[in-house]
Amino acid sequence: xxxxxxxxxxxxxxxxxxxxxxxxxxxxxxxxxxxxxxxxxxxxxxxxxxxxxxxxxxxxxxxxxxxxxxxxxxxxxxxxxxxxxxxxxxxxxxxxxxxxxxxxxxxxxxxxxxxx
Amino acid sequence: xxxxxxxxxxxxxxxxxxxxxxxxxxxxxxxxxxxxxxxxxxxxxxxxxxxxxxxxxxxxxxxxxxxxxxxxxxxxxxxxxxxxxxxxxxxxxxxxxxxxxxxxxxxxxxxxxx
Numbered sequence: 001x002x003x004x005x006x007x008x009x010x011x012x013x014x015x016x017x018x019x020x021x022x023x024x025x026x027x028x029x030x031x032x033x034x035x036x037x038x039x040x041x042x043x044x045x046x047x048x049x050x051x052x053x054x055x056x057x058x059x060x061x062x063x064x065x066x067x068x069x070x071x072x073x074x075x076x077x078x079x080x081x082x083x084x085x086x087x088x089x090x091x092x093x094x095x096x097x098x099x100x101x102x103x104x105x106x107x108x109x110x111x112x113x114x115x116x
Numbered sequence: 117x118x119x120x121x122x123x124x125x126x127x128x129x130x131x132x133x134x135x136x137x138x139x140x141x142x143x144x145x146x147x148x149x150x151x152x153x154x155x156x157x158x159x160x161x162x163x164x165x166x167x168x169x170x171x172x173x174x175x176x177x178x179x180x181x182x183x184x185x186x187x188x189x190x191x192x193x194x195x196x197x198x199x200x201x202x203x204x205x206x207x208x209x210x211x212x213x214x215x216x217x218x219x220x221x222x223x224x225x226x227x228x229x230x
Binding site for chain 2: 006009033035037043044045046047050052091095097098099100101102103104105106107108109
């Protein structure tokens with residue numbers, strides 16, 4: 001069975017600093033997709049960034065980038081120049097095709113607090 | 117385009133009661149998934165519906181059920197509520213379940229069991 005592990009329940013970072021959130025996953029599949037979602041306090045969960053496993057190049061979205069290590073099954077999220085608005089719960093998610101449809105598996109989340 | 121709408125936002129029930137939660141997906145989205153979010157457990161997948169048919173189901177007891185209507189709106193029902201059912205229930209929609217598209221989430225329904 002696929003699992004997604006986020007080993008850091010809580011983290012904090014000073015405003016303008018860089019922080020890295022870790023995520024590891026377990027799968028025997030070779031074709032899958034990885035996502036980071038952000039859930040601000042009392043607000044809607046939104047997609048931050050996605051990575052296709054067949055792509056070697058790490059995905060980037062403005063201040064957000066990933067370090068995708070396929071052999072190590074690691075998918076960390078780096079947030080550069082942290083802002084107060086980055087305070088949120090971050091979920092790593094794994095998606096693969098199962099019985100003709102795509103199914104998500106989420107990690108337990110990392111609560112990130114950006115300090116002024 | 118309106119986002120995913122979940123109603124109600126908050127709900128308080130007592131043990132043994134039943135509850136129905138509603139989710140209206142983004143217009144044009146035909147796939148709706150339900151998740152249970154609790155502290156320390158993250159998001160646990162409940163089930164997914166597409167074209168009024170349940171396509172995937174997570175490891176939850178039969179007290180948890182759902183359905184989808186012809187307009188893609190979905191409802192989730194929990195019967196014989198237990199204290200452990202207290203959670204944030206999230207609904208997510210996507211345009212096609214057969215493509216690796218990101219899901220769009222609603223604000224959730226926070227269910228508290230007394």
